[in-house]
Amino acid sequence: MIALLAASSLSLSAPDLPRLPELRREPQITYVDRSGAVIGVRGGRFAPPVDLARLPAYVPAAFVSIEDRRFYEHAGFDPVGMARALVADLSSGKSQGASTITQQLARNLYLSADQTIERKATELMYAVQLERTYSKKQILALYLSRVYFxxxxxGIEAASQRFFNKPASKLTVREAATLAGILKSPTHYDPVDQPEKSAERTRLVLDAMVETGAISAGERAKALAAxxxxxxxxxxxxxxxFVDWLDGQTRAAVGAPKQDLVVETTLDLPTEIAAGDAAKAVTTRFAKQGVSQAAVVxxxxxxxxxxxxGGVDYAKAPYNRAxxxxxxxxxxWKPFVYLTAMEAGQTPELMVVDEPVTINGWSPRNFEPExxxxxxxxxxLAHSINTVAARLADQVGRENVAAVAHRLGIVSTVNTDPAMALGTTLVSPLEMAQAYDAFGNGGYRVAAYGIERIRTTGGQVLFQRRAAAPAQAILNPPLGEMQQMMRTVMASGTGxxxxxxxxxxxxxxGTTSDYxxxxxxxxTGGLVTVVWTGRDDATPMRRITGATAPSEIWRSFMVKALRRLPNGPIxxxxxxxxPVVPTPVATPAAPTDAAPQPTAAAPA
Known part of the structure; x- marks a missing residue:
């Protein structure tokens, strides 16, 4: 009743209505993949107002039908709806609510959700002011960009992507009704956690859409059948x-955004999804052996x-292990040891002996006891024999191995104790991918990157990556010899x-001695992939080697990723x-008696 009285008095007190606060919205940074698909948004919570012209008419109609069917008729509040809600309150003893879309927007823009008389009265006044300041389309566009699903x-764009993996412009009638149904209670009608309740609410929305003429009874039946x-x-x-990794780089490149930005990235979303699926599936399969996390680059x-x-579940563990x-x-790590040996003049065919060895009091052991x-x-290398790698690193110089690893792309500090040959250096999957890329791209050093261009939504380019001249990191014949040996790893060795x-x-x-x-x-030609598996608490897994879970993730991912690339050789x-051929040096002839002799000048 108080709300009704406040509403009826608004027209009398219109000159004294409070001025609307300034409409504020923090800029957002939208990250898109190499094909333009949105992969993440950082910055402000709310998107720009929805472009209603790009939505099918039934999408906004679904929200109007269930939330405020007299939206296009009232001036910010709905006396009929408020009276109906009051009668329902008195008969049931429960509050039915009667907020219009405009009132909901006023609360969203300017107020808290506190259930107080003062807040409700202010909400009504702001709603009237919104109607006087903006058109119905503008109000609905703002509303759909800010409601929580x-x-x-x-906002509806984020909700459409979250629940249906598509832009809002591609929503079906049933999908639009499902989203409209969520607003009454995002927890109670969540289509993921509460599918039955969500479906029941969706049918109610579809009924309302028929009653308001937004769709026909036939369209309702068709929607329910799909x-x-x-x-x-x-x-x-x-x-x-990936987006978290880039967000700091973006802000370092262009500063704090003062307007909405778009970051065009190198990521390929279908390939990314394949990597995530492979990591989660294989990690789950090997969970009983202690595998709990994975990273793929x-x-x-x-x-x-x-x-x-950077992990198998971002929502639970956003720490980026990659x-x-x-x-x-x-x-x-052993390819860096072997490359150092190849560059020192050794060859893949060189015969060595797998036998016990002790270096500075340390004796490496092989995975196999014999x-x-x-x-x-x-x-x-194909069978990953530790004794040979340890002796080889000692012969060519562990400092030289460290230098080779840094030349290829390892940026972490490399230890040079005898065990370094077996991979005791701490590295990230990202830098391992950088270093291995040189083996697969023709010997060039690369620096991994993810940003191609940063622009405003209006098209002004603020940053454009400039390709640096490639630096040759591995020459032949060592490059070809390493490629040959690592092919053998996959053909008949541990891979x-x-x-x-x-x-x-x-x-x-790669497997550490403690698992x-x-x-x-x-x-392969054009693509390098590095997979790591382990546990965040660094406790051992149960006999998980590089030939088990990591190899399965790698293969499962690459089968899908390679379909999106040309099938080319390494x-x-x-x-x-x-070879340098010495050039013969001509020697001058010795003087002889027949050589001409100088004569005196003739007299003038």
């Missing part, structure tokens, strides 16, 4: 690790990040579980330098 989604696919988790959830030959997974976690590389005796260096028929693949498994970390690092790199 649960699951962290503010339940939508509701995504249990947001399809872009795995990409949030995939780069193209120029260092563009095509996929980055960038920020530094773990022992295990045997995935020694293999005489093997080639190629066989030693056979990762092999994919029909592709030119090479790589290396705390397991890796697979592999590549680039061989620059031709070997031609």
């Amino acid at each position: 649960g699951e962290g989604a503010y 339940p939508p696919r509701v995504w249990t988790t947001a399809p872009t959830a795995p990409a949030q690790y 995939s780069l193209d030959g120029s260092g563009r990040v095509r996929a980055m997974i 960038v920020d976690a530094h773990r022992q590389a295990g045997s995935a 020694f293999m005796g005489q093997v080639t260096l190629e066989q030693a 056979t579980h990762a092999a994919i028929p029909g592709y030119d693949l090479a790589g290396k498994t 705390k970390d397991a890796w697979f690092c592999g590549y 680039p061989p790199g620059p031709p070997p330098p031609l």
